[in-house]
Amino acid sequence: MKNYAITVNGTVYDVTVEEKGAGSAPVAAQAAPVAAPAAAPAAPKAAAGAGSIQVKAGAAGKVFKLEASVGQNVSKGDPVVIIEAMKMEIPVVAPEDGTVASIDVAVGDAIESGAVLATLN
Incomplete structure (x- = not known):
């Protein structure tokens, strides 16, 4: 079994893949969404739309x-x-x-x- 973290459209999934025999395609055993890591805090910004x-x-x-x-x-x-x-x-x-x-x-x-x-x- 191999574990992978895959991101699809911004959602991170932990995927476990089971390999069956030599030459056969891997089969997805389970996929569960996990919380994405928090983004680093950005520099302070002025209020959005402050200008015309x-x-x-x-x-x-x-x-x-x-x-x-x-x-x-x-x-x-x-x-x-x-x-x-x-x-x-x-x-x-x-x-x-x-x-x-x-x-x-x-x-x-x-x-x-x-x-x-x-x-x-």
Whole structure:
């Protein structure tokens, strides 16, 4: 018997697999969901949606790096957040000039396309 931890859509399952004879396919003996480990605490963020201009993700992925911080002035086209999608680093830029009002994600967060990552005033 072999034990594996498998994650499916964010749910972690402990799976025990029994091997039957040489050359035969393994048979799943049991699978039970287990609690996912708690995420490390993120840096404090300003209240979500604090600004009137939304900076949205163009693709689903993972937050790789925060390029701007709350209170920082940014110009149209300046990178605010870098996301990693399909092994590429993709900058998410300010849609117009403004001041960063909130950063609504942390490094390592999984995000969907269209998610609000930050807001500007």
